[in-house]
Amino acid sequence: MRGRPSLARGAGQSVLVVVGEPDLAELLATTLELTGYRVGLTGTAAEALARLGAHRFDLLVVDTALPDLTGADAVGRPVIAHRPPVLYLASYDCLDRIVPELGLGEKDYVTKPLRVPEVLTRMRLLLRGTSAGTAGGAPGYGDLVLDDTLCRARRGARDLDLTPAEYRLLRHLLGNAHRVLSKEQISRYVWGDFRGDNAIEQLVSRLRRKVDREATALIHTRRGFGYWLGKETGES
Numbered sequence: 265m266r267g268r269p270s271l272a273r274g275a276g277q278s279v280l281v282v283v284g285e286p287d288l289a290e291l292l293a294t295t296l297e298l299t300g301y302r303v304g305l306t307g308t309a310a311e312a313l314a315r316l317g318a319h320r321f322d323l324l325v326v327d328t329a330l331p332d333l334t335g336a337d338a339v340g341r342p343v344i345a346h347r348p349p350v351l352y353l354a355s356y357d358c359l360d361r362i363v364p365e366l367g368l369g370e371k372d373y374v375t376k377p378l379r380v381p382e383v384l385t386r387m388r389l390l391l392r393g394t395s396a397g398t399a400g401g402a403p404g405y406g407d408l409v410l411d412d413t414l415c416r417a418r419r420g421a422r423d424l425d426l427t428p429a430e431y432r433l434l435r436h437l438l439g440n441a442h443r444v445l446s447k448e449q450i451s452r453y454v455w456g457d458f459r460g461d462n463a464i465e466q467l468v469s470r471l472r473r474k475v476d477r478e479a480t481a482l483i484h485t486r487r488g489f490g491y492w493l494g495k496e497t498g499e500s
Contacts, residue, residue, distance in 0.1 A: 274296070274300035274301040275300060276302060277302065277391055278304065278319075278322050278323075279296055279301045279304070279324070280303075280321040280324050281303060281304065282311075282312040282324060282326045282330065283326075283327040283353070284307045285329075288378075289305055291378075292325060292383075293305050295380055295384075296325075299384060301387075304321065307330075308332050309332045310332055312326070320348075322348055322349075323348050323350075323351065324348055324350045325353065326350055326351070326352055328353065328354045349372075350371045350390075351372050351373065351386055351387055352371070352374075353374060354374070355376050372389070372390055373386075386443075389440075404438070405493065405494070407419055407420045407479075408438070408482060410431075410434065415428070419475060424475060426474065430470060430471045430474070432454045433450060433453075433454050433468070433471055434471055436453045437491065437493035441493050442494040443492060444486045444491065445490045446489065446490040447491075450491065451463070451464055468483065468485075482495065484496070
């Protein structure tokens with residue numbers, strides 16, 4: 265019988281948990297400490313801003329249900345010198361507001377009710393993007409690299425020459441590596457609203473031809489569910 269897969273662990277990174285619900289805050293704080301993180305805890309966005317002004321954190325975990333959280337990016341206001349990546353804890357009915365505002369920064373979300381393994385995995389991927397990515401902090405996966413400053417992408421030595429929609433799609437897939445994204449999630453991220461299935465299929469097809477041409481396939485279809493980016497299990 266196979267054992268349960270091990271949980272994604274931290275390496276002493278400092279995480280600020282911004283959650284107003286006591287039971288959820290205790291669950292997250294205890295879990296993160298047991299899995300190798302240093303945890304700060306606060307119950308309001310105002311307190312979080314004060315903590316961020318006084319201390320440097322590697323990651324924020326923010327509950328979007330906080331009553332004083334004005335907008336999904338309230339914790340990233342310009343008054344904060346260091347802007348760590350943010351993992352939002354969001355109810356499904358607020359995704360229409362959250363997803364379009366994620367932009368191209370180091371931000372991600374998980375839906376409630378929370379699944380601890382998913383929270384830990386999304387945290388590790390966000391932290392990997394800021395500390396163990398490609399040279400210069402550019403987001404990447406293997407030989408696939410994006411330059412958010414110039415909005416350009418390359419795979420190995422080959423420039424991909426992407427359209428704006430293709431770039432946003434690739435950035436979204438890359439930021440959610442090994443996570444299946446539905447057509448609705450992709451559509452709302454790329455265009456800000458939901459478009460028909462055919463529009464998504466055509467966009468993914470164009471991007472796949474550019475990214476995976478003469479190289480190991482990175483963009484995959486999970487039929488009936490959506491699309492994901494990464495290497496298939498067992499590939500080197």
